[in-house]
Amino acid sequence: MTTKITHETLGECKVLLEINQNDGKCFKFVEAYKIKKKKKYQIEEMWLDSIHRNSKGPHYYALWGNSQNESTMGWTRLTTKAGYPPSQNKASSYFFELVNASKNMNFKM
Secondary structure, three states: OOEEEEEOOOEEEEEEEEEEOOOOOEEEEEEEEEOOHHHHHHHHHHHOOHHHHOOOOOEEEEEEEOOOOHHHOEEEEEOOOOOOOOOHHHHHHHHHHHHHHHHHOOOOO
């Protein structure tokens, strides 16, 4: 069963995978279809240029932090090298690369 969440910045998301590590780090692989209207332009300004603004399909994100509380977690948009939304399989491989790289990271608030 897939869990749905409403993230403050990303809007409505579907949690596809969640990983809790022994060192307290938590990761969530989410799929976002709708971005909240009041934050939409801020996100596009930060992450998307005019080419990617009209990309169809879901956008995939990695949420990461020291707790399972989505509102305190950082997030990273998963894209191809050209900046386009990847397929779900490719996005999941990027997600696992991020989780593996986290062994050398510390999350601070």
